[in-house]
Amino acid sequence: MDMQAQVPQEKERDKVLSVRGLTVGFGNKIVLDNLDLDIYRGEILGFVGASGAGKSVLMRTVLRLLPRRSGTIEILGSDYDTVDERERMELDTRLGVLFQQGALFSALTVKENIQLPMREYLDLPQWLMDELAYLKLDLVGLDADAGDKYPSELSGGMIKRAALARAIALDPDLVFLDEPTSGLDPIGAAEFDELIARLRDTLGLTVYMVTHDLDSLFSVCDRIAVLGQKRVLVEGSLEDMLVCDDPWVRSYFRGKRARSIPRPESPATSGKVTD
Numbered sequence: 001m002d003m004q005a006q007v008p009q010e011k012e013r014d015k016v017l018s019v020r021g022l023t024v025g026f027g028n029k030i031v032l033d034n035l036d037l038d039i040y041r042g043e044i045l046g047f048v049g050a051s052g053a054g055k056s057v058l059m060r061t062v063l064r065l066l067p068r069r070s071g072t073i074e075i076l077g078s079d080y081d082t083v084d085e086r087e088r089m090e091l092d093t094r095l096g097v098l099f100q101q102g103a104l105f106s107a108l109t110v111k112e113n114i115q116l117p118m119r120e121y122l123d124l125p126q127w128l129m130d131e132l133a134y135l136k137l138d139l140v141g142l143d144a145d146a147g148d149k150y151p152s153e154l155s156g157g158m159i160k161r162a163a164l165a166r167a168i169a170l171d172p173d174l175v176f177l178d179e180p181t182s183g184l185d186p187i188g189a190a191e192f193d194e195l196i197a198r199l200r201d202t203l204g205l206t207v208y209m210v211t212h213d214l215d216s217l218f219s220v221c222d223r224i225a226v227l228g229q230k231r232v233l234v235e236g237s238l239e240d241m242l243v244c245d246d247p248w249v250r251s252y253f254r255g256k257r258a259r260s261i262p263r264p265e266s267p268a269t270s271g272k273v274t275d
């Protein structure tokens with residue numbers, strides 16, 4: 001038998017999220033119109049776009065926090081609309097989220113915040129949830145002591161790390177990070193970027209990162225998608241962004257702010273601008 005014939009020459013990359021024809025609006029205002037987006041396993045996707053373009057709306061819609069007018073959303077190959085309630089809960093556990101302000105509950109300790117998703121979705125004894133919470137704290141570079149503190153007792157950087165620990169509480173496949181480095185000083189932001197890259201490497205996480213932070217885009221993102229004109233206007237590598245002729249992309253990646261950031265050696269092909 002010809003074994004060669006059984007091995008696909010080019011296996012399609014594993015999609016963790018696939019959005020097709022997504023339209024979202026509020027009243028008369030359409031924010032996203034017929035948008036398509038894929039995220040592949042193990043990548044860090046940086047998602048950028050002008051303020052008000054709809055980055056948060058897209059993230060919240062994918063998380064089912066906002067209704068959509070049309071379109072399909074597949075998580076790990078399953079369509080939310082066609083699975084039953086049990087499978088939907090299972091899919092929810094495969095996603096982790098870090099909202100922009102950290103969004104920890106102020107009346108709960110860090111450990112209790114991390115354990116919230118465990119209480120909601122799993123049925124585990126307290127001692128095991130404690131062990132897991134300490135494991136997550138360690139993974140995000142926080143000491144065990146931080147577990148007993150309240151959010152108000154933490155620095156901004158520690159709050160981000162604690163919120164990340166909660167986002168990975170259920171060992172998700174895909175984490176959504178909404179401007180994770182906003183409010184951090186450049187060193188804190190660079191350390192947080194390194195942490196995200198490390199978690200991707202050690203846990204095999206896939207990361208969807210909404211960001212305005214050019215340093216993050218230049219240092220940790222494998223692929224960049226730009227939201228504009230109510231859809232994904234252009235997607236590709238950083239090199240693709242640097243040679244893209246769209247005016248917003250050009251001023252964002254090649255404007256004054258970007259000048260001090262080291263450029264890759266050789267820009268490759270032009271970014272894929274979608275119709």
Ligand SMILES: Nc1ncnc2c1ncn2[C@@H]1O[C@H](COP(=O)(O)OP(=O)(O)OP(=O)(O)O)[C@@H](O)[C@H]1O
Nearest residue numbers: 026031049050051052053054055056057058212227
């Ligand atoms: N719940 C809502 N009701 C009505 N309009 C909304 C709602 N949420 C968002 N919008 C509108 O949708 C548009 C996109 O908002 P969104 O917050 O997604 O932008 P963004 O790209 O995340 O911006 P930024 O970078 O400033 O955070 C804005 O015009 C906003 O006013």
